[in-house]
Amino acid sequence: MFRCSDVVLAAWLLPAALMATCARAGDLPEQEAWNAHVQATYVWQAKPAFDAAYSGPASLAPWRETGYSFSATAAFGLRPWQGAELYFDPEVVQGKPMSGLHGLGGMTNGEQQKTSGLTPTVYRARLFLRQTWELGGDRQAVASDMNQLAGSVAARRVVLTAGNLAVSDIFDNNSQAHDARSQFLNWALLAHGAWDFAADARGYTWGAALEYYDGDWAVRAGRFIMPAESNGLALDTRIFRHYGDQVELEHRHAWLGQAGTVRLLAFHDRMRMGGFRDALAAATPGTAPSVADVRRERGKTGFGVNLDQALGENAAVFARASRNDGQSETYAFAEIERSLSAGVTLQGASWGRAGDTLGAAVVRNGLTQAHRDYLAAGGVGAFIGDGRLDYHPERIAEAYYKVGLGEHAALSLDWQHVANPAYNGARGPVDVFGLRLHGQY
Numbered sequence: 001m002f003r004c005s006d007v008v009l010a011a012w013l014l015p016a017a018l019m020a021t022c023a024r025a026g027d028l029p030e031q032e033a034w035n036a037h038v039q040a041t042y043v044w045q046a047k048p049a050f051d052a053a054y055s056g057p058a059s060l061a062p063w064r065e066t067g068y069s070f071s072a073t074a075a076f077g078l079r080p081w082q083g084a085e086l087y088f089d090p091e092v093v094q095g096k097p098m099s100g101l102h103g104l105g106g107m108t109n110g111e112q113q114k115t116s117g118l119t120p121t122v123y124r125a126r127l128f129l130r131q132t133w134e135l136g137g138d139r140q141a142v143a144s145d146m147n148q149l150a151g152s153v154a155a156r157r158v159v160l161t162a163g164n165l166a167v168s169d170i171f172d173n174n175s176q177a178h179d180a181r182s183q184f185l186n187w188a189l190l191a192h193g194a195w196d197f198a199a200d201a202r203g204y205t206w207g208a209a210l211e212y213y214d215g216d217w218a219v220r221a222g223r224f225i226m227p228a229e230s231n232g233l234a235l236d237t238r239i240f241r242h243y244g245d246q247v248e249l250e251h252r253h254a255w256l257g258q259a260g261t262v263r264l265l266a267f268h269d270r271m272r273m274g275g276f277r278d279a280l281a282a283a284t285p286g287t288a289p290s291v292a293d294v295r296r297e298r299g300k301t302g303f304g305v306n307l308d309q310a311l312g313e314n315a316a317v318f319a320r321a322s323r324n325d326g327q328s329e330t331y332a333f334a335e336i337e338r339s340l341s342a343g344v345t346l347q348g349a350s351w352g353r354a355g356d357t358l359g360a361a362v363v364r365n366g367l368t369q370a371h372r373d374y375l376a377a378g379g380v381g382a383f384i385g386d387g388r389l390d391y392h393p394e395r396i397a398e399a400y401y402k403v404g405l406g407e408h409a410a411l412s413l414d415w416q417h418v419a420n421p422a423y424n425g426a427r428g429p430v431d432v433f434g435l436r437l438h439g440q441y
Contacts, residue, residue, distance in 0.1 A: 028141050031151035033079050035144050039440040040072040041181045043111050045414075046433050047098065053426040056387030058380050060103025060421050060430065069095035069111040071181075073125060075146035083133060087147045089126035093202070094118065098432075102383055105336045105365040105394045105423060106188035108416050108432045110180025114201035115233055125204055128163025137215065146440070155215055162208035167197045167224050170209045171248050172265055175308045176318040176345045177361065181438050184343070185414055186398050188363045192304035192322035193339030196269055198224035198244030199332045201233040205244075218250040226271050230331050231382045236271070244269045244332070260309035265322075269300040273328040276374040288378030288387075291329040298328050314347035318361075326368030335383045335422075338366035338393075348404070355404020363396040367423055375423070384422040392425040394418065400436075412436040 045067050052062035073091045080086050095116035101107065115121075126147065137155030144150035147169070161170060168178070168191050177189045184190065191197070198205045207224030224244050228236040236242045246267040253260050274291025275298060283289035302324030310316045319342040326337035343361025348354055367375075375381070376389040395418070402412040414434035421428045 028139055028152045029143060029150040031079075032077070032144055032149040035077045035149055037075045037144075037146040037441060038073065039075075039146065039181065039438070040070075041111055041436065041438045042068070042070050043109055043180075043185065044068045044435045045098065045109055047430055050428055050430040052428070053390075054386065054388060055427070056378075056380070056385050058102040058383060058385035058422075059099070059387075059427070061099045062427070065098045067096050067098035067109070067112070069093070069097075069109055069113075069116060070120075071111055073146070075126075077147065077149045079149060083131055085130040085132075085149050087126055087128055087130070089124070089147065090122065091125035092120050092122045094120040103386075104418065104421050105334055105367075105384065106186045106193060106363055106396050106418070107334065107383070108186055108418070109434070110185050110187055110190045113203065114231055123202070124164065125202070126163070126165045126169075128161060128165045131160045133158045155213065157213050159211040159213070160208065161211075161222075164204060164206050166204050167199060167207070167222070167244070167246070168203075170211070170220060170222060171197070171246055172263065172304065172306055174306055174318055174320070175261070176316050176359070177308075177320075177341070177343060181436075181440075182402065182410065182412075183345075184359060184361055184398055184400065185434060185436070186361075186363065186396055186416060187334050188336060188339055188365055188396060189341055189343070189361055189398060191333075192265065192302075192306070192320055193334055193336035193341070193363070193365055194302050194322035194324045195246075195265065195267055195304055196244075196300055196302070196324060196331050196333050197246065197267065198226045198269070200227055200235055201231060205235060206237075207239065207243075216252045218252075219248070220250075221245075221247040226269065227332055230273070230329055242271045255309060258310040258312065260307070263306040265304040265306065267302055267324075269331060271298065271300075271331055272296060273298045273300065273331055275328045276368075276370040276379070277327070279374060279379060280377060283377070288380070289374055290379065291374070291381070300328055300331070301325050314350045315344065317344045318342065326371055330382050335367075335371075335381050336365045337368050337371060338364075340364045343398075353404070355406075355410070357402040358400075359402075360399040361397070363394075363398075365394040365396070365423070367391070372423070386422060386424050386427065388426070389423065390425040391423055392420040394420050394423050400434075408441045409437070409439040412438070 209222030304322030348356025
C-alpha cells in the first residue's frame with residue numbers, strides 16, 4: 001500500500017488524488033536545508049560457453065567468461081534559495097566487461113560503463129541545479145533521497161533542471177524498471193531500447209530540461225549535448241549544432257483504485273553520423289562497409305511508450321515499446337532500433353518477506369533492414385558485428401530475486417537468457433548468471 005512516508009519521487013509515482021490525501025492527512029515531511037547520501041553497488045556476472053557457427057570482430061565470446069562492475073556514489077544536496085536545489089555527485093567506478101562490452105543489443109549489466117577498467121576511476125557524475133516555481137494546488141510529499149531534498153511541492157508547478165546529469169534522471173522513468181542498482185540489470189529494461197539518448201561513455205551529459213506539472217498531467221522537454229564521437233567520453237559542447245532533444249507527455253491515473261502512469265516520449269538527435277546505406281554504397285568489392293567512412297550531418301528520430309501499473313499492494317506490471325528510424329549508427333546508447341519489453345514485480349510481503357522483491361521480464365529487440373544489410377556485409381557497429389548475419393530478433397528473458405538485508409542493503413540473484421545474441425540466429429542462445437550487492441544510505 002502506498003504511504004506518504006514511503007514516497008521517493010511522489011510527483012511521478014502517485015496520482016494527484018492520492019497525493020492530496022497525503023496533504024490532508026498532515027503527513028508532509030519537514031523541509032530539508034541539505035542532505036547527504038551514499039550508495040555502493042557490486043555486480044558479478046558469468047556465462048558458460050555457448051554454440052556459435054562463427055564469430056566476428058565485435059561478437060560475444062563463445063567461451064566461458066566472467067565480468068564485474070563496482071560503483072560508489074556520494075550525493076550532496078543543498079537549498080541555496082527558495083525553490084532551488086543544488087546537487088553534486090562524485091562517483092568512483094571499476095569493472096571488467098564480458099567480451100569487451102560487445103556482442104549484444106541488450107547488454108546484460110546496466111552498471112557496466114563503456115570506459116570502465118580494472119583501475120578505479122573517480123569523476124564528477126552530476127552537478128546540477130533544480131529550480132521550482134510553485135503555481136498552487138495541493139501539497140505533495142517528497143522524501144529525502146539521493147538528489148532529492150525532503151519537503152513538499154505544489155501539484156501545479158514549473159521545474160527547470162540544468163547542468164551535468166543523466167537524461168534518464170528526468171525522462172522515461174518507470175517505477176519497476178529504471179534502476180540497475182536495485183531492479184532489472186539489462187540495458188533494454190532500464191530505458192527505451194531504441195532511445196539513442198545523449199550521454200558520454202559513462203552515461204552522463206550536460207543540458208537543461210523544463211517541466212510543467214498540473215495534477216495528474218506533466219509535460220517535459222529538454223536538450224542535452226552529445227558525445228563528440230560515437231559512444232565516446234568527450235562531449236561536443238556545440239549545443240545549438242549537435243544535440244539530443246526529447247519531449248515527454250505523462251499522465252498519472254488510478255485504475256481499479258491502483259496507481260499507474262503512462263508516458264509518451266519523442267526524441268531527435270543531430271550529429272555527424274554514418275549511414276548504413278551510405279556505407280554499403282561506398283564499400284569497395286570484397287571489403288566490409290564502415291559507417292566511420294561516411295559520417296556527415298544527420299538526424300535520428302524516434303519515439304517510445306512507457307507504462308507502469310500497480311495491481312495491488314504487492315504487485316505491479318510494466319511495459320515499454322520504442323523505435324527509431326534506424327538509418328544511422330548508434331551514437332550514445334544501445335544497438336537497438338525496435339524494442340518491446342514487459343514484466344512484473346512482486347513484493348515479498350506476499351510470502352512473509354517484506355524486504356524482498358521478485359521480478360521477471362521479457363524483451364524483443366530488432367533492427368531495420370538497412371542495419372541488417374550492413375551487418376550481413378561484414379559491417380561492425382559500436383557493440384555488434386559478427387562478420388555475417390543470420391538475422392533473427394534478439395529475445396531476452398530476465399528474472400531476479402532481491403533479498404533485503406535490513407533497511408539499507410540488498411543482495412540480488414539474477415538470470416538472463418539471450419536468444420539470437422546481436423540478432424544472429426547462428427549464435428547462442430546464452431545464459432548469464434549474476435550476483436548483485438547494493439547498499440544505500
